Amino acid sequence: MSQPGQGHRSSISQNSRSASQFPNDSEELTDTELVKQVNDLKHQIKILNLENEIIERTIMRLEPALMHGVQQALEYATKLQSSSSLNVGSFLKSQTSRFGFDSLMSPSRMLTSPSKISTRRVESSAKIGGTVIFGSGPRINVLERSELVITEMEILIDFLEKVRSKAAKQHALLKAQLEEIGVRVVDIEKATEMFNQQVIIEGWDKIAQRIPAEIWIRFMTEWVKMADSKIGKLRLRTSTLNTQYGKLKGQIKVKAELSESLRPVDFDKLKIENDECTKIIDQKIQQLGELKKMTGDANLTLAVHKKALMEQNTYLNDVLKTIKTKIKQTAELDKEKNVIQIQADSLAQKLEDVRKVRQAYEVPDIMDYxxxxxxxxxxxxxxxxxxxxxxIQQIALTSLNKKLQTMFLNN
Structure with a gap:
């Protein structure tokens, strides 16, 4: 390898946590070892990127002023890396001293943090920054890393919960808007169908070849009345919902105030009250079981008496039917009695007449008869x-008439 590459490797090997994994320049690497070394470097780069991202988030959350100039320095270092990789270390040192990275190492800057926790986290981030950038200084241990990761995870989880709650509210709002739009579309379609049916189809005057204005005005008047009635119903429903919302809001406010004023003693008191209520509920359950037994016996007795009552009602209905039948028969018999009485009176009168005739009648003598x-x-x-x-005389008259007729005809 070239000499600049050796200098860059030596600067990185001082800062790396696994410098023993890299072989010497005099050693020749096989393809398998080279692939393994490249994979290890990729894995380490991924871990370092995650650590840098967490440290950057921590610094931006606790002390954003410490990150001034870092992005410009990294961009400038990236540009210079393609031309001269040898001067990267010295450039980063000069840029960090220029943009205030020395403040990361100074403990006096840490005293301005809002709390001890933030001071300790900034010091940890400063240690990491010193370790990675300068190649010297203390390193953060696993506990501090896990604390930073857990803190960022909690913040990220809270942020996701807020986003989820906001998305749920937005989803509910959009769903309500879609439902409202669907109701409006249905109302518009119904109104369009009514208009087409009542005005355009039924209201068309075949003689005048037009739609009379009276039909249009009547349709609009009826439609406005229907709309007013729906608006009244919706206003009543809205007022009811507003009242329920006010009640629920007041209950939530009262519960929030109660939750703020609660103490452990209140929970103990509530536990005692719950135990007493549980005992009372057990007693009431036992009483309820006894009442159920009594209710079962009463239902059985009631069923027996109900059956007897039904039989009595059936017998009573039969008796009432018989009474009604007898009453009808009695009325018919009364009518027949009246008719027979009239007939008997007439027969009695006839009998009396016959008796009178018989008494006055005298049998004539046989010879007279x-x-x-x-x-x-x-x-x-x-x-x-x-x-x-x-x-005979009529026959003679007829013959004489014939003779007379013959005589007149001969003359």
Missing amino acids: VQVKAEVTDLKHSVKLLENRVH
């Missing part, structure tokens, strides 16, 4: 003879 019968027979015979005589 025979004489009357003989007279009737003679009269019938005389009537028959007279009828025959009339018939």
Whole structure:
């Protein structure tokens, strides 16, 4: 290797935590060893990048003024590295002394930190900076590294929780907006369908070939009434939700105040009260079990009495039906009785008349009857003879009329 490369390697080997892993320049490396060395260097570079990122975040959080000029120095060092890698170490030393990196090593600067914890973390970061950049100074141990990592992880977790909460609120807001837009779209589609059906289709006047203004005005009036009713309902619902929100907000405020004023004694008191309440609940559960047993017995007795009552009700319904039937039959019998009474009265009257006739009737003599019968027979015979005589005379009259007609016709 070239001489500048050897100088750069020697400066890095002084700062590296695993300088023994690099072989001497006189040794020749095989391909496997070279690949392994490159992989190890990549892994170390990745770890160093993570450590630098954590230290930079810690410094920016605790004392941002310490990072002034670092970015310019790193950019300038990157530009010079391509032309002269030999002067990187001296350039970094001069740039750090120019931009105030010596303040990282001075303990007087650490005294201006807001707390002991921040002072210790800045000192740790200063130690790391001295170790990595200058190649000298104390190194941070594993505990300090883990403390820095845990602190940054906690900060990052808090930040992620805040972002998650904010994203959840934004998601809920967007979901509510989407629901509102969906409701608006549905209302617009319904209003459009109603307008097309009532105004354009049904309101078209075939004779005048136009839509009358009265239909349009009536549709708009009805639509405005519907909108006013919906607005009233939404206002009532909004007022209800606002009232519930105020109540919940007040409850949350009261709970927050109570949580601030709570003491361990309060928890002990609450535990004692909970134990007493648990005992009371156990007693109430036992009483509830006994009440359930009593309720079961009462239900059984009630079922028996209910069954008997149902039978009595059935018998009562049968009796009531029989009574109604008997009442109907009685009414019919009364009607028949009245009819029979009328018939009996009329028959009694007829019987009385017959009795009177019978009492007043006298049986005639047989000879009188025979004489009357003989007279009737003679009269019938005389009537028959007279009828025959009339018939003969009619025949003679008919013949005479014919003769007269013939005589008139001959003349």
